[in-house]
Amino acid sequence: MQYHTTHRQSLLKAVILWISFTLVPLALSAQNFKLNNGEGEVKVTGTSTLHDWEEVAEQKSGTIVLDNTGELPKISSLKFTVESESLKSGKGTMDKNTYKALETKDHKEIVFELKSVKSISPVTSASNKYKAVATGSLTIAGSTNTIDLPFNLTIHEGKILLEGKKGLKMTDYKIEPPKALLGTITTGDEIEVHYNTVWK
Incomplete structure (x- = not known):
């Protein structure tokens, strides 16, 4: 009985050690990066019957979990948030x-959350730069749609740079394009989001 108990304990220890040595490298290979609000820029551009316009997001946050140990980087999670009332036009x-x-009183954030990475490929002119398309859910004003988000991904000196642009329609998110001066100035339905962000 003593032999069987000792043998079982030894076997259990061996299994625990094997699991530990197997999982630890996986945990170490994936790194967590946080968006640096003080660097880079996110802005929204659009048109109106009077002039073109742009708004810059003053408060943005997010996290990426990325594994760069293989031939191509693997993004296992990505979440990006803009505070709705931090969008400023200067007017x-x-x-x-x-x-x-x-409807910022009820919907204080604009959020993109990754579902999957549709594609990622190296840019031939640079060893640390990649073109990627991420599929995820984008929530604006309480409405959520699944979109493909294209971006260039650069990994450099412990930082990640994400750069790209994405066209959207306000009405796809049940947003009525804003009007001014008793409706004489109307904003165009189509907008474009430009992102140049730094993650550490």
Whole structure:
């Protein structure tokens, strides 16, 4: 009985050690990066019957979990958030109309969350730069759609750079394009989101 108990304990220890040595390298290979709000820029551009416009996001946050030990980097998670009322155009009236359209009292954040990486491939001119397309859910003003988000991914000196742009339609998120001056100025339905972000 003593022999069987000791043998069973030894076997259990061996299994625990094997699991530990197997999982530890996997844990070490995946790194967690956080968006640096102080660097880079996220802006939204669009048109109106009067002039083109842009709004810059002053408050943004996010995390990426990335494994760069293989031939191609693997992104296992990506979440990106912009505070709705941090979008600033430099014009108070326009900002108020934007916040009204986005219903910011009830929906304080714009959020993209990764579902899968559709494609990733190296850029031939640089060893640390890749073109990627991520499929994920984008939530604006309480409405969520699945979109493909294209970006260039650069890994450099402990940082990740994500750069790209994505066209969207406000009406796809049940947003009525803002109007001004009693409806004489109307914002175009199509907008473009430009992102140049730094993650550490």
